[in-house]
Amino acid sequence: MRAAVWDGQLLFVSDQVKLRPVGEGEVRVRVLRSGICHSDIAMLTPHAPKLPVILGHEAAGEIAEIGPGVAGWTTGDLVAVGTQTPCGDCRECRRGEPHNCDINWGFTPDFPFTLDGAPVASFANVSSFASEIIVKASQLFAIKDLPLEQGALIGCAVSTGVCASRVLGKVRTGDTVVVFGIGGIGVNAIQGAACNGAHVIAVDANPAKEAVARQFGAEAFVLADPAQDSAAAAEALARDHGPIDVVVECSGAVGAINTALRCTKRGGRVVLIGMSRYGSEAALPLTSFVMGGEVIATMNGGAVPERDYPELIAQAQSGQLNLADQISGVWPLDRINEAIAALKAGEVTRAVIDHEM
Structure with a gap:
């Protein structure tokens, strides 16, 4: 089978990978x-927790083989694959918060792949940069007639962004919501808030993102200046667009986070879901949150797959959520480095790998 393997120095494609x-x-x-997410790009470092590794965690495909004890699925079924594999038995799972389970999260404990006889790690319980993967049946969600390119986005970009607004942000009709970082997750945070009846202001340092933000439901756009003092930027946002009820920060940039933490109204809510660089630190203005504000930080938007994915798939099929226009381009696996370069340069909203090309 074929896969893109990261060895700590190079991301290369091999057809000699084997699967247990x-x-x-x-x-x-x-x-x-397979979608390509900035979380995958963040792992392209010599300091990745396990090496070599097959990255990728946004997958759509067809069931090729069913293991013992699995019911309700047939070979050939088309599915989206979720990243979460909660154990069901830890404290967080028993509290009804399986998205906070830390038993099965991030890098899987085993090495399901081998290359030239040496073990290769899996990422986020998926590894969609491989042409075949083994996952738990509980990770699968039927996509039926949803196009595969769109189905691949359900497992992260769509679920994380939409649920960041709906679940963690608790966005209500009439709220004013500011979304920082108009990438794959940001456009879905915009959609999640707009579908709930909010007024959405998008913020990004790339002026080309204004058209993208408005396409997905933003009513206004603010061009961020990375050199501007965060307190001044927050004051301007609050003055021009306040009172701001909810902020969803998707960029992971420290300056944006510092602005996000300062611009909400009294009792406002800040949701931090952007992937920051290792070692990054933000300054928390304590006086703002002593007055009743709330900060929530998570990587998955608070999505609970069995609760949220079927609804998201249905809303994508009905057109309530626009997934088609998020996909800026489709690349074959052999050109994955080109797709990643386009994402890093901000040239595309979503890049998708087609394993059939």
């Missing part, structure tokens, strides 16, 4: 489409 056999409660999926 399917086990109890597991399914082998032939990956047909």
